Amino acid sequence: MAEFDSFSAETEDEPLDPRRVAAIRAAVEAGDAARLTGLVEPLHAADIADLLEQMAPADRRDFLRLYSGEMDGDILSEIDDSIREEVIGALPHDVLAEAVRDLETDDVVDILEDLEAPEQAIILSALTAADRAAVEQAMAYPEYSAGRLMQREVVVAPAHWTVGETIDHLRGAEWLPDQFYHVILVDPRMRPQGYVTLGRLLSSRREIALRDIVEDSFRTIEATEEEAEVAYIFNQYHLISCPVVDEGGRLVGVITIDDAMNVLDEEHEEDMLRLAGVGDESSLSDGVLATVRRRIPWLFINLVAANLAALVIAQFEGTISGLVVLAALMPIVASMGGNAGTQSLTVAVRALATRDLTGSNAWRVIRREAGVGLVNGCAFALVMGGVGWGIYGSGLLGGVLGAALVFNLFTAALAGTVVPLLLDRLGFDPALSSGTFVTTITDVVGFFAFLGLASMILI
Template sequence: MADDIVTETEHDEAAYALDAGTFAAIRMAVAAGDGDRLGELLEPLHAADIADLLEQVDSSHRREILFLGARFFDGEVLSELDESIRDEVIEFLPRDVLADAVRALESDDVVDLVEDLDETHQTAVLDALEDTDRVAVEQALTYPEFSAGRLMQREVVAAPEHWTVGDAIDHLRSNKKALPEEFYHIFVVDPRMKPVGYVSLGKLLSAKRSVPLTRIFEANFLTIPVLQSESEVAYAFNQYHLISAPVVDDDGRLIGMVTIDDAMAVLDEEHEEDILRLAGVGESSLSDRVIETTRQRLPWLAVNLVTAILASMVIAQFEDTIAQFVALAVLMPIVASMGGNAGTQSLTVAVRALATKDLTGSNVWRVVRREAMVGLVNGVIFAVVMGIVGALWFGPVMLGVVIAVAMVVNLVIAGLAGILIPVALERAGVDPALASGAFVTTVTDVVGFFAFLGLAGAVLL
């Protein structure tokens, strides 16, 4: 039975990823210079798996794969690639292959592709586009980065508000080449090109031809201003369960649309960014070089060094106390570590809740009280445990009392700091995921050491 489970698990993993066997076979085909065999292996792979392949190998092997298998390379692979290696891949690709790959992409995918390229490679991609497509991409690039204007695609299906279902169906059938590759709604507009509603394809196909489009509008109609931040766009899609939404200019006229795949990609990027920033590693990638990774991590290690020095300065104020009770040096890390972990727990919850707009001014104090109570309850529980351990380990009962009280104090402060610090930073316009960790660590270390050593000095001396 266990063997069956393992086999099934391995099969499931292989179904949704570039499995080890295929990866090894590709490496062998590249080593042998066998382009036909490489093509056989690449052809059935999804674009995302080919992108993963290119990200997992080093630069020399990447060049060989692109040289031998360029004919199997399409635009979807480019859009799936990690930004850190896009310039390199475009440099390696033959110009005709690059042109064909780019022309197959929707305008939003081209914008996403070129906005992070250097000027030389950006020009190479734009030159590969048809004139109308190039103008659309260049216009999108004039909008601020991380705005709906950068996220949207220009290809939309619009219909006048006086049309019937039959009119819309006839329009779709007679204009196949002008339609987006994928779309979910028809946007209904007034004579000034302002959206007044939209119709899902399901309702369109299930209604009679004589039914006016205005009678089968979707209920959750929402327009997106072109300058709205992409994080707000992603929030709207997630909050209101949208599939697609029209993007409008300052005059309210339809100029594009955002689809759920792009909105969810933004959410995914923001989740990843929050996790990386909480760890102090920035927007790093496994494809980054040593010097790039070092440069990203060095500032936060420096910040941690400063916080460690501050904590050490607190300890230095109690040198005489520690000299008389060596046991304090053994127990100090326990108090600081428990406070740090408790603070990180509260901090993680707070940063996530701020990102999803679940933590707001209306409920912040209720959440603060909850975290303080959680810290108090956990502090009492672990205070009893450590009080007993301290007394049995080192003898003096009062030493157990000291560490117990310090544990309660530090866990309560950790819970409060984990909530209040990211909230304060967010209100000050600073990304709480970026800076909260250093502040919370400083607070828990300083408070933990001061409470423990201060109480020890007052009670034991």
């Protein structure tokens, strides 16, 4: 009873609790636009976007037809790439134009990136000339670069100003960005010299010079820098915003932490999906065929690897027909190796991503993993040796099983660490390709060690 109460109390706090979702669905089915607006209105744009993503495509179409007048830019910004084109295609041009006009340029760029040319043209034509130029300049930077991520709206002050001059200037400004956390000090050629936090500015006396209250943590990012690097820098140095400069060191924009947090989140998702062989940009909104297309290449590679393992086993058909119990036990060796390899591999991929694993400690980590592989191998060799002896009535069989386990768990630990390190050194993403390499190695080595030892000792 207590548990039920706390559950219902919790769902009341959830913006997308099942009752509201059901009521929204009912309003859409009834074609009741006023009721729909009343139900959706109190929700944050991010929650409305989630609502749209969770709908079946047909329901989403009906929803948009009824709600389109109320769609604003924030919702478009929040919507997942996978359905954004569909949503934008469903909106009347004037609604779309109205929606994007309110957005800051970095958000417009983020929307534009994933659209086809005709939709891009519609959105660009809705912008003011100045905004359009800013967006087109941002789009000229490479994809996944700091230049695409930054907002071009910056708040700057000459390095020689005082606190009072700066505050007066801000009060007189016709327009300021929604989000800004520093005033960036620039020289006459617009090169950033430092920055002052707004907290410092507010709490300092008017006559204090800006250059006397700049932050130690000041650093800049080049516009061509990769966004993954940007996310790393924000996370590592706890930045809240960071000026972006061009090749000449001139200020071209600023990246704020919410953008960096987004990138960090996407990078994590990418690592996780790549490790599982799912492929990038997977989304629950994708249909069956889009999902199949993304997953089938990885399954195909696994098929090739599995056939390689089958080829190894086929060499020992004589051994197996001499002692059929080998066929039952051999997957144990392969499966334990695969699991141990995945453990080492995941730790290595994660440590490479966070830069905890570098050239200076790689050898130490490899040695540690080799030690872990040996210890685990011996532990499970004892267990399975005992099982082989006790259940299958053969001490020799138990010994072969145990020896194969030691050998394969040692191989797994080494491969799980060395393979991602090598791929990373060669410039590949270690998350993308390590898994198949490692399990192929542990399968082939596991079957070969077990059946090979068996053919020498048991047959």
